Amino acid sequence: MTRFEAFEKAYHAHFTTDPNRCVFLGVTDRDGELPDPSLAWAATQVAAARRMLSELESIDREELPFEQQLDWDLAHMGLRAEIHGLTFTFNGRTTLQQQPSAGDDIGDGMFMLFINDPRPASTRLAAISERIAGVPTYLEALIQRLDTPVKRWVSMDLEKVEGLPTLFSSIVNWAESEGWDGVDELRTRVLAAEKALSEYKTSLAAMPTTDQVHVGSTIAQSIVHLCGIDMSLDELHAMAVEFLARTRSEIERLRDILVAKYELDPGTSVAALQDFLNKKFAVKLPNGQLTDVLERYQEERRRILAYIGERDLFPVFADQDMKVMQTPTFMEPSIPAGAMMPPAPFRSGTRTSLVYLTLSQELLDEHTELSIPNMMIHEGIPGHHLQLATASLHSSVVRRHCSANDHAEGWTTMLEDYMLDLGYMGDLADEARFCGKRDISRIGARVAIDLFLMSGEKRFLDVGVDCDVSAADPFEAAGNLLQAVTGFVPGRVQAELNWYSQERGYPLSYLTGNTLVWQLKRELEAAQAGQVDSMDLDRRFHRTYLESGNMPVRFLRKVFEHQGQLSAN
Numbered sequence: 001m002t003r004f005e006a007f008e009k010a011y012h013a014h015f016t017t018d019p020n021r022c023v024f025l026g027v028t029d030r031d032g033e034l035p036d037p038s039l040a041w042a043a044t045q046v047a048a049a050r051r052m053l054s055e056l057e058s059i060d061r062e063e064l065p066f067e068q069q070l071d072w073d074l075a076h077m078g079l080r081a082e083i084h085g086l087t088f089t090f091n092g093r094t095t096l097q098q099q100p101s102a103g104d105d106i107g108d109g110m111f112m113l114f115i116n117d118p119r120p121a122s123t124r125l126a127a128i129s130e131r132i133a134g135v136p137t138y139l140e141a142l143i144q145r146l147d148t149p150v151k152r153w154v155s156m157d158l159e160k161v162e163g164l165p166t167l168f169s170s171i172v173n174w175a176e177s178e179g180w181d182g183v184d185e186l187r188t189r190v191l192a193a194e195k196a197l198s199e200y201k202t203s204l205a206a207m208p209t210t211d212q213v214h215v216g217s218t219i220a221q222s223i224v225h226l227c228g229i230d231m232s233l234d235e236l237h238a239m240a241v242e243f244l245a246r247t248r249s250e251i252e253r254l255r256d257i258l259v260a261k262y263e264l265d266p267g268t269s270v271a272a273l274q275d276f277l278n279k280k281f282a283v284k285l286p287n288g289q290l291t292d293v294l295e296r297y298q299e300e301r302r303r304i305l306a307y308i309g310e311r312d313l314f315p316v317f318a319d320q321d322m323k324v325m326q327t328p329t330f331m332e333p334s335i336p337a338g339a340m341m342p343p344a345p346f347r348s349g350t351r352t353s354l355v356y357l358t359l360s361q362e363l364l365d366e367h368t369e370l371s372i373p374n375m376m377i378h379e380g381i382p383g384h385h386l387q388l389a390t391a392s393l394h395s396s397v398v399r400r401h402c403s404a405n406d407h408a409e410g411w412t413t414m415l416e417d418y419m420l421d422l423g424y425m426g427d428l429a430d431e432a433r434f435c436g437k438r439d440i441s442r443i444g445a446r447v448a449i450d451l452f453l454m455s456g457e458k459r460f461l462d463v464g465v466d467c468d469v470s471a472a473d474p475f476e477a478a479g480n481l482l483q484a485v486t487g488f489v490p491g492r493v494q495a496e497l498n499w500y501s502q503e504r505g506y507p508l509s510y511l512t513g514n515t516l517v518w519q520l521k522r523e524l525e526a527a528q529a530g531q532v533d534s535m536d537l538d539r540r541f542h543r544t545y546l547e548s549g550n551m552p553v554r555f556l557r558k559v560f561e562h563q564g565q566l567s568a569n
Contacts, residue, residue, distance in 0.1 A: 003059050004068055007052070008397045011075055014048055015401050019131075020109040023117075025401075026347025031113070031123075032130030035105045037142040042086045042096055053079045066562050071398040074551055078402060081226035088222070090215040097147045099502065100204055102197075103160020105142075106135060107167055111328055114171060116341065116354050121178045128171055129186045135193035139200040151209035152475060156498050158201055163329030165194055213474060213501055214456030223454065223505040228552025229406060229512055233451055233460070236508055240447035241463045243511055244485065247441050254434040261430070271487050274438055277431055281369040290326075290359040293367050297324045297357065300376045307424055311535075314382045314542050320351040320389045322380055327356040332495070340379045342388035345400035351389035355379045358495075366492065370428065370435045377419050382542075383412040390546040399549035405506050406553050410513020411545065413443060414521070438487065443514065445485040446500065446507035449478040454504050475501075516553040520560065527566050540565070 001009075016022050019030035056079070061072045091098065110131055113124045168190045175183040215223075221233055231239075251270055259268050264276065285292040301322070308314055320343070327339070338358065343351035357367070357375075367375075377383055387408060394400060416436055419425075425432040444463065451460035453474060461469040461477060467484035469477040478500070479493045488496070500507045521541055528537055548559045560566045 004064060004072070007056055007059065007075070008071070010052060010055075011078075012397050012401070014045075014052060015078075017045065020105065023109040023112045024341070024344060026344025028119075031127035032134075034109070034131050034134045034138045037096075037101065037105060037138060037145050039094075039096065039145055042094075046083055046086050049079045049083050053083070067396070070551065070555060070558065071396055073555060074402050075398045077226060077228060077552075078398070084222055084226055088215065088219050090219070091148065091210055091212055093147055096145060098149045098210070099153050100142065100146055100149050100157040102139060102142055102200060103157050103164065105138065106131075107160065107164055107328070110171070111167060112341070114167075114174065115325075116323070116344075116352055118347075118349055118352075121174070122180055125171070125175050125178065125180050125186070126182060129182055129189060132168065132171075132186065132189045132193050135189075136196035139196050143200065143203050146204075146207065148208050148210050149204075150213055150501075151211050152213065152498070152501055154204055154207070154209055156502075158204060159332075161197055161201060163332070164197060166329050168193065211473070213453055215454055215504070217455040217457060220451065220454035220504070224508070227406065227505045227509060228404060228554060229505075229509070230554055231512065233455065236447055236512065237451060237460050237463070239515060240444045240511060243447075243515075244441065244444040244463050244465065247437055247444065251434065251437050251441075254430055254437065257430050258434055270438070274435065274487060277370060277435060278368050281431070283367055283369060283372065293359055294324055294326065294357065296367075296372055297355075297376060300372050301380050304373070304376055304419075304424070305381055308382055311422075313422075313535075313539065314386060315390070315546060316381060316386060317390070317393075319349070320353075320385070322353045322355060322385045324355045324357065327358040332358055338375055338379055340384040340388075342384065343392045345392035345394075351392055353380075353385040353389060355385070360491070366489075368435070370425075370432045371439065373419075373425060374416055374432065374436050374439070377415050377424075378412045382419075383415055384408060387411050387546055388550075391550045394547070394549035396549055399551060402550040404550045404552045404555075405509035406513030406516060407551060407556060408513070409443075409510040410515075410517035410553055413440060413510055413514040414517045416440060441485045442482065442488070442496070443510035445482045446496075447511050448481060449497070449500055450505065450507040452478060453501055513553060520553060520557055523566055524560065 016025065016027045016029065018035050019033040020035055022028070022030045053076070056072065056076055059072070061069055064072060086096070087094065110128050113128050113131075117124050172183070172187060172190060175186055180186075217233060224231065224233065224236070229236075255268070255270055255273055258264075258273060258277075259266060262276070262280075264273070268276070283293055283296050301324070305316070309316070339356045341354040341356070343353055359367070379385065392400060417433075420429055420433050420436070423429065445465075448460050448463045452458060456474075458469065458477065461481050463481070465481060465484050467480050469481055471477040471480065475494075475497050479497055482488060482496060483490075483493050524541055525534075525537060532540065544560060544563065544565065545556065548556060557566070
């Protein structure tokens with residue numbers, strides 16, 4: 001075993017100390033545990049990460065083969081990002097001290113064991129029961145960790161925790177249906193957990209809080225850099241301004257076309273046209289139930305798969321699957337419309353993703369005959385599911401641990417336009433593009449809001465959009481911009497802002513990734529001009545992108561260069 005191979009083994013061990021992370025990775029070592037919420041655990045992780053960073057830096061990168069050089073870079077970035085995330089402070093305290101996380105820490109791992117684990121029910125139920133038994137101790141430790149938490153985050157966690165009894169009830173019902181012999185003890189543990197949750201809610205609600213969420217521009221720049229994005233805050237802001245102006249122009253062009261097509265009043269506004277299309281192309285609910293929407297998504301999934309299969313556009317492997325389901329109650333506060341949980345990269349067998357859809361009467365306009373294809377392209381095949389399922393097959397341990405949001409979101413947002421360009425929506429291409437452009441405007445607003453919520457500099461909200469961002473409350477100011485850009489209903493605006501505030505650097509990765517992916521694709525087209533048929537070039541691009549594993553796009557560019565598909569800078 002080489003030194004770098006030994007390092008990879010230690011790297012894997014280091015990033016599988018958190019039980020929830022283990023569940024998502026498909027590692028079964030800590031099935032029955034809840035995360036340790038203590039500051040002592042965080043300090044131990046930081047010390048271990050620093051030791052590993054020192055060990056990595058003692059390995060001569062230049063003596064490694066290309067693929068391991070790439071992994072060296074990714075591991076170096078991953079360790080530095082962990083250290084930074086656990087140690088930087090704002091309001092004089094770390095993020096952990098100010099972010100209550102009971103809803104996520106308790107619910108996420110249990111739900112994945114419940115719904116997306118191929119092992120026997122008895123094995124999973126035993127693990128879940130042990131986790132539920134650990135809830136009271138976990139909550140005591142979490143309360144001890146918190147010090148003047150952020151008010152918005154307190155509200156989010158209280159709402160998530162409110163949904164946990166529903167999850168527990170579903171688990172008990174499952175245990176009963178399986179005839180599991182531990183069901184009586186499970187019921188007792190649920191009662192104790194629910195009592196502890198009630199006490200936790202009382203204690204959390206009584207804590208002094210702060211409205212201040214900003215970390216400052218210096219820390220914001222570090223967060224961006226450690227996401228693998230080599231751009232300044234001002235460069236990101238300029239990119240958002242340009243994107244929103246270009247998108248507004250395209251929306252107006254399409255508005256003119258569609259107003260004429262449907263013989264509407266020439267003065268029909270963009271918002272009114274959107275409302276007209278939402279009603280005209282509303283999804284039928286055969287049983288009068290919101291869950292009827294789920295079957296419509298499944299139907300679209302089959303259509304897309306047939307379409308790309310006929311054209312052999314993407315390398316779709318056989319042993320993969322995707323489940324489409326309604327967002328669990330405890331997850332709704334941070335999933336505005338839809339989300340995808342990728343396959344566990346260290347689990348053998350069928351690569352299975354979960355696609356969550358947040359359904360309500362208020363959000364029904366988010367799910368139309370024009371938007372559903374776009375959503376399934378983005379979340380399913382050829383989007384997140386195909387990308388992350390394929391990446392989970394990569395041999396690199398480091399890449400299977402890597403979370404590169406610009407890579408993931410750049411791929412999927414690129415596909416939204418690419419599939420329309422191919423003609424997937426047929427005669428409804430203009431309608432779908434109009435709705436898609438209005439929806440994708442969110443990624444320009446996300447850059448502005450992410451930069452603002454991180455830095456506290458309101459100038460980042462100035463992206464050439466006519467709206468009032470003068471409010472002292474950062475969420476009100478940011479929400480006004482998001483609503484003006486997208487026309488989202490209030491519920492979705494607030495849910496979007498929830499996760500923007502906690503997933504720093506992630507919201508801006510959508511537009512950044514989109515910009516970098518289109519740039520990479522166009523560079524490839526220029527480098528291969530006249531040498532390869534355009535569709536064959538697309539297939540080559542798709543295969544290299546998907547089969548190289550997870551990494552920020554600026555690292556992926558090195559793969560294309562190494563393969564001779566691009567000219568090196």
